[in-house]
Amino acid sequence: MSDAIAVLEKPLDDTAEPGRRVRDRAATERTILEAAKRLLAEHGFQGFGINAVARGASCDKQLIYRYYGGLDGLVEAIGADVGSWVRDRIPEDAGGMFLLTYGDLMERLILLFIEALRDDQLMRKIVAWEISENTEQVRRLSEARSKALALWIDRMRGSLIPPKGVDVVAVNALLIAAVQHLVLSAATSGQCAGLSLKTEKDWDKASVAVKRIVRGIYG
Structure with missing residues (x-):
């Protein structure tokens, strides 16, 4: 057994202190989850398997079954x-932005969504x-992503x-x-329909256009 596997298996030793076992298990679960997300982002579901995740997490594959119940459990966790x-x-x-109107809310959501999506391969x-x-x-x-976005809008909207x-669902x-x-x-x-999207200046131009669309609809 490799040193990495031994380290991850160590928390399962019943002689370890209970608090230590809980902390180490949580760390091991997170390591497995991050490896699964990384594998999914790089290779998609075609390369998504127990053995591949175990290699990426440097752990014994039995830990994946023990903590997540297998691939379906990992997908649920992701x-x-x-x-x-x-x-x-x-x-x-x-x-720092005053959300005085529904248009303010949607402008903030859309701009943050652009930034977040650009930074996340998965x-x-x-x-x-x-x-x-x-x-x-x-x-x-x-469904998990769509539900989370809808909840964000509901929580932030308040009385706006x-x-x-305006059919807000469609818009x-x-x-x-x-x-x-x-x-x-x-x-x-690096482009979309003739619009260059390679530099931050390009994205600033796209963001201005998106804001104008939002304001044109919601005021």
């Missing part, structure tokens, strides 16, 4: 982590899978009311879809 991603990467504080993969794969695993991850006559879906397409196109070709 889905839960996706919900945390929305909370962590799209903070609920106003960031989330970009999930978005791409949503439109290209119809599997139970993809649906779980997609969108303008009358917000189109805004989010537009952002996702921009980010995915930038990652693959």
Whole structure:
């Protein structure tokens, strides 16, 4: 057994102090989860397997079954982590911006969403899978992300009311879809429909355009 495996197995020793075992187990679970996310981001579900995750986490594969129950449990855990991603990467504080209108709220969400998606390879993969794969695993991850975004809007909206006559579900879906397409196109070709998306200056231009669209709809 390698030294790395021995270290991860050590917390399971019944002679260890209870508090130490709990802390080490939590650390091992997190190591496995991060390895699974990294593997999924780099190779997709085609290369997603117990043995590959175990190699990435430098642990015995039995720990994956013990802590997560197998691949399905890992996917569930990644889905839960996706919900945390929305909370962590799209903070609920106003960031110094006064949210006086529903338009303020959506402008902040869209701009934060652009930044967060650009910085996260796995989330970009999930978005791409949503439109290209119809599997139970993809649906779980997609639903977790969509639910987390909807909850963010509900919590932040408070008493803010969108303008009358605006179908907010349809409009917000189109805004989010537009952002996702921009980010995915930038990652693959560095442009979208003739708009260069290679530099921060390019993205500033895209952000200004998105803000104008949001304000044109919501005021």
